[in-house]
Amino acid sequence: MNAYLEIERGLQQGAEQLIFFAQDKAFLRHLQEKLTSGKDALVNKGQVAVLDQSVPANKRLELVKEPRRDQIRVFLMTSSGARGVSFPKTDWIIAAIPRFNIEAALMEVAQLIYRGRGMYTDPETGMQVSGDYKDRRLVILINDFIIEGEDIDRERLWLRQSSDLLTLLVMLRSTIHTRIKAGLAYLKPH
Numbered sequence: 001m002n003a004y005l006e007i008e009r010g011l012q013q014g015a016e017q018l019i020f021f022a023q024d025k026a027f028l029r030h031l032q033e034k035l036t037s038g039k040d041a042l043v044n045k046g047q048v049a050v051l052d053q054s055v056p057a058n059k060r061l062e063l064v065k066e067p068r069r070d071q072i073r074v075f076l077m078t079s080s081g082a083r084g085v086s087f088p089k090t091d092w093i094i095a096a097i098p099r100f101n102i103e104a105a106l107m108e109v110a111q112l113i114y115r116g117r118g119m120y121t122d123p124e125t126g127m128q129v130s131g132d133y134k135d136r137r138l139v140i141l142i143n144d145f146i147i148e149g150e151d152i153d154r155e156r157l158w159l160r161q162s163s164d165l166l167t168l169l170v171m172l173r174s175t176i177h178t179r180i181k182a183g184l185a186y187l188k189p190h
Contacts, residue, residue: 002141003020003022003027003031003094003096003141004031004034004035004040004042006020006094006139006141007020007031007035007042007074007094008042010092010094010137010139011042011043011073011074013092015073015091015092015137016089016090016091016092017070017072017073017074017075017087017089017090017091017092018073018074018075018090018091018092018093018094019074019075019077019082019087019090019092019093019094019112019115020074020075020076020077020094020095020096021077021078021079021082021093021094021095021096021108021109021112022076022078022095022096023078023079023096023098024078025050025052025053025054025078028050028052028076028077028078029050031076032048032050032076035048035074036048043073043074046071046072047071047072047073047074048072048073048074048075048076049063049072049074049075049076050075050076050077050081051063051064051075051076051077051078051081051082051085052077052078052080052081053078053080053081055081060081064085066120066121067121069087069089069120070088070089070120070121070123075087075090079108079111079112082111082112082115085115086115086117086118086131087115087118087131088117088118088119088120088129088130088131088132088134089120089131089134090115090131090134090136091134091135091136091137092136092137092139093112093113093115093136093137093138093139094138094139094140094141095108095109095112095138095139095140095141096141096143097109097140097141097142097143098143106168106171106172109138109140109172113136113138117131117132118130118131118132119131140168140172142165142168
């Protein structure tokens with residue numbers, strides 16, 4: 001439900017193109033169904049696409065090339081589905097991160113942020129536009145749980161969660177900063 005609500009919020013706030021990232025293929029298919037069917041549908045079926053390793057190569061190629069890529073409003077993807085692909089119109093990225101293996105998840109998020117690079121054709125002018133300088137919003141959903149029925153020290157739980165969140169934010173900042181520095185070093189003349 002949180003994923004659905006965040007996507008809904010992004011679309012209501014005018015996201016031109018939104019990427020939702022998670023590592024669970026079945027979850028992405030279920031989310032696609034919820035986004036496009038029934039009374040809770042947010043967009044029509046043609047505006048949502050799933051990219052994961054189970055998408056056949058010819059369909060994947062169709063989804064990631066202009067003009068089809070730029071017509072899709074919401075991409076739901078795993079890291080294997082996102083590899084080597086750019087989405088220059090993307091201005092809203094939502095990443096669902098499990099509490100375990102945070103370091104690997106942060107590296108995936110750093111890669112995901114850079115999916116917005118490249119060029120696209122502006123439909124109004126027909127001119128090529130760079131997605132490299134587009135403002136983007138990054139939303140991170142951290143999956144956490146409490147086992148019902150356990151005796152819980154609420155203060156200690158709050159302290160642990162706050163500490164974990166601060167650690168996550170510092171690691172995310174470091175990951176992105178390192179990625180930016182590496183990119184700038186690459187751009188300098190050698």
